[in-house]
Amino acid sequence: MVKVTYISVSGVETTVDGREGDSVMATAVANNIDGIVGECGGSMACATCHVYVDPAFAGRLSPRSDDEEAMLEGAASDPRPESRLSCQIRLSADLDGLVVRMPEEQM
Amino acid sequence: MSDTIELAPLDEAITIAALTADPYPIYKRLRAESPVLRVKSVGRTFLTKASDTKLVKDNAALFSSDDPNTPMKRAFLAHTLMRKDGKEHMRERMAMLPALMPKTISAHWAPLYERLAAEYVGRLPRGEVVDLFPTLAGPLAARILAHIMGIPDASDEEMQRWSQVLIDGAGNFGWRPEPFADSDLANAEMDACLERNAERLRAEPDASALSIMVNSQNPIPWSQIVANVKIAIGGGINEPRDAALTILYGLLSERDQLAEVQRREAWAEAFEEGGRWCAPIQASSRLVMEDTEIRGYRIPKGDTVMTIQASANHDEELYEDPDRFIVFRERNPHQAFGSGPHHCAGAHVSRRTVGAILLPMLFDRFPDMEIVDPGSVVWHGFGFRGPLNLAVRLK
Ligand code: HEM
Numbered sequence: 001m002v003k004v005t006y007i008s009v010s011g012v013e014t015t016v017d018g019r020e021g022d023s024v025m026a027t028a029v030a031n032n033i034d035g036i037v038g039e040c041g042g043s044m045a046c047a048t049c050h051v052y053v054d055p056a057f058a059g060r061l062s063p064r065s066d067d068e069e070a071m072l073e074g075a076a077s078d079p080r081p082e083s084r085l086s087c088q089i090r091l092s093a094d095l096d097g098l099v100v101r102m103p104e105e106q107m
Numbered sequence: 108m109s110d111t112i113e114l115a116p117l118d119e120a121i122t123i124a125a126l127t128a129d130p131y132p133i134y135k136r137l138r139a140e141s142p143v144l145r146v147k148s149v150g151r152t153f154l155t156k157a158s159d160t161k162l163v164k165d166n167a168a169l170f171s172s173d174d175p176n177t178p179m180k181r182a183f184l185a186h187t188l189m190r191k192d193g194k195e196h197m198r199e200r201m202a203m204l205p206a207l208m209p210k211t212i213s214a215h216w217a218p219l220y221e222r223l224a225a226e227y228v229g230r231l232p233r234g235e236v237v238d239l240f241p242t243l244a245g246p247l248a249a250r251i252l253a254h255i256m257g258i259p260d261a262s263d264e265e266m267q268r269w270s271q272v273l274i275d276g277a278g279n280f281g282w283r284p285e286p287f288a289d290s291d292l293a294n295a296e297m298d299a300c301l302e303r304n305a306e307r308l309r310a311e312p313d314a315s316a317l318s319i320m321v322n323s324q325n326p327i328p329w330s331q332i333v334a335n336v337k338i339a340i341g342g343g344i345n346e347p348r349d350a351a352l353t354i355l356y357g358l359l360s361e362r363d364q365l366a367e368v369q370r371r372e373a374w375a376e377a378f379e380e381g382g383r384w385c386a387p388i389q390a391s392s393r394l395v396m397e398d399t400e401i402r403g404y405r406i407p408k409g410d411t412v413m414t415i416q417a418s419a420n421h422d423e424e425l426y427e428d429p430d431r432f433i434v435f436r437e438r439n440p441h442q443a444f445g446s447g448p449h450h451c452a453g454a455h456v457s458r459r460t461v462g463a464i465l466l467p468m469l470f471d472r473f474p475d476m477e478i479v480d481p482g483s484v485v486w487h488g489f490g491f492r493g494p495l496n497l498a499v500r501l502k
Pocket residue numbers: 164172188189190200207252255338339342343344346347350382386387388391392442443444445446448449450451452453454456457
């Protein structure tokens with residue numbers, strides 16, 4: 001199990017147990033976390049799973065692809081250096097304790 | 108996969124006419140009795156459960172959008188992005204997507220739509236009975252799409268006719284000559300329109316899809332720019348039109364909910380529920396690339412599965428009282444915009460125009476609007492579905 005903490009716009013923290021190999025988006029959807037929609041199911045096609053990753057974990061993530069970059073560019077809430085599409089982050093033991101914050105809006 | 112696993116059962120009773128008139132009771136039965144079913148009249152394997160439709164759409168390697176046996180290529184005279192897979196699909200999709208992303212919509216299309224909607228709503232005569240299909244929902248959807256695509260000189264009439272002719276051609280599974288004669292004519296008109304607008308936009312770029320595609324550093328071929336504007340014309344007018352009419356019908360039939368939506372300004376929720384309740388695109392097909400298995404049935408390579416999002420959106424496993432329009436549902440994970448790599452490219456546009464702008468504007472101007480005779484509203488369609496008419500008294 002990999003612990004992931006989601007912090008809503010209003011500051012509510014929810015910590016859940018994720019499975020290695022699942023994405024941060026799918027883990028949120030499976031746990032009914034509000035603020036992450038993930039409507040396209042993880043194909044980088046909708047940009048509704050945008051999160052800001054806690055900088056402490058930045059170095060442990062694989063870099064953004066060009067397509068992810070382009071989707072974030074047009075997302076509903078402004079991207080920041082720590083922005084990711086959460087469907088593109090796969091949970092691994094290395095990410096245990098991961099903290100992500102939701103943006104203002106996804107749609 | 109062994110041959111000992113059985114194929115899905117074969118149905119020889121369901122007709123296209125019955126599905127076109129009202130598919131929901133049929134899907135309800137199929138979800139309970141045969142969620143994987145080969146339907147002879149349609150020549151496809153129906154998938155009616157939400158988890159199955161999503162699984163198929165999310166697995167594009169196994170379930171391809173590139174089905175060479177459909178009349179779509181013939182109708183569009185092109186291989187559009189909707190029928191491509193993998194990298195090629197992604198490249199063409201990403202070429203157009205910047206024009207359809209929330210950021211561009213906020214900056215360009217929402218303010219423009221606000222003006223256009225005000226103009227079209229402003230023309231509606233107070234106190235009279237008006238059919239909102241031809242007077243508002245159809246032409247307004249056409250107008251905004253003409254701008255978003257970068258062909259603002261195409262008239263409402265042209266846009267709606269092109270769209271319908273492309274849809275009819277793409278659905279011409281009987282390969283009759285007339286629909287293709289009509290689509291050939293429309294294609295010639297669209298080609299000319301796109302060429303003159305591309306020239307204009309090369310000189311004066313803007314945020315439209317055509318402009319972004321022709322002015323890209325690394326453009327996709329002109330044939331594909333044309334093809335993909337056409338897919339947006341074919342798929343971007345009837346759907347927001349039908350969504351708007353469906354939501355209006357739902358709200359006007361459930362006055363208590365309407366009052367609550369007005370009080371809470373819950374237009375976004377109303378939009379989602381309308382899309383769930385009667386999905387404008389009811390079904391999407393995928394070609395099976397390798398022998399596989401769904402719910403214990405053998406799904407052979409070369410089969411075509413039909414993922415029926417209309418049914419997924421009424422799945423009792425996800426929804427209580429699925430046949431009712433209920434805006435304030437705790438969760439509404441509907442698939443009206445599809446899923447996977449082909450997830451609707453116009454989803455953000457539709458939500459931010461029909462949902463966020465048109466609905467509140469219309470009820471602000473005509474708060475006591477009412478359907479004249481609910482029984483006169485005709486619902487129609489198997490692949491695409493919505494009301495064919497919606498006469499309201501504007502008050
Ligand atoms: C409420 C309105 C709409 C609904 C319900 C809707 C629904 C859908 C669905 C279900 C698909 C997926 C088809 C499949 O998986 O094979 C789709 C794809 C698509 N839609 Fe929409 N649509 C709507 C509005 C629009 C608008 C306004 C546009 C244009 C701006 C548009 C452009 C597209 C395009 C280009 C695709 C193909 C995407 C791809 O293959 O990658 N749609 N739409």
